[in-house]
Amino acid sequence: xxxRVYLHKTHRQYVDDLESVEVTGRTVGxxxxxxxxRYPQMAPALFGGGEKLHRTVEVYLNMQxxxxxxxxxxxxxxxxxxxxxxxxxG
Numbered sequence: 001x002x003x004r005v006y007l008h009k010t011h012r013q014y015v016d017d018l019e020s021v022e023v024t025g026r027t028v029g030x031x032x033x034x035x036x037x038r039y040p041q042m043a044p045a046l047f048g049g050g051e052k053l054h055r056t057v058e059v060y061l062n063m064q065x066x067x068x069x070x071x072x073x074x075x076x077x078x079x080x081x082x083x084x085x086x087x088x089x090g
Contacts (some may be wrong), residue, residue, distance in 0.1 A: 001077040002024065002077055002078070003075050003077070004020050004080050005022075005032075005035055005081045005083060006019060006020045006081070008083055008084050010045075011045055014041040014045055015042065021039075023035050023081075027072055028061060028081060029071030029072060031075055031081060032046060032071070046083070053070055055086075056086045057086075058083075059081060059083055060082040060084065061075065061081055063080075063082070
């Protein structure tokens with residue numbers, strides 16, 4: 001099962017500056033864990049202690065928000081995940 005994960009520009013530094021990475025998993029959470037296993041430096045950028053995503057990390061599956069079940073959302077081969085950041089400024 002192959003799922004493509006597109007990364008926000010600020011996260012690309014952790015994956016050798018790649019725009020996207022192929023991962024495997026039956027859920028979004030498994031896909032992100034597969035990504036972290038291959039690129040351990042991604043863990044602190046995505047997860048805020050434990051297995052919860054940072055509040056500023058937004059995940060889309062096939063261009064639809066995965067909120068509120070982010071990590072439990074099922075995936076299938078050919079799906080596309082986008083990881084974005086919620087940014088604020090003043």
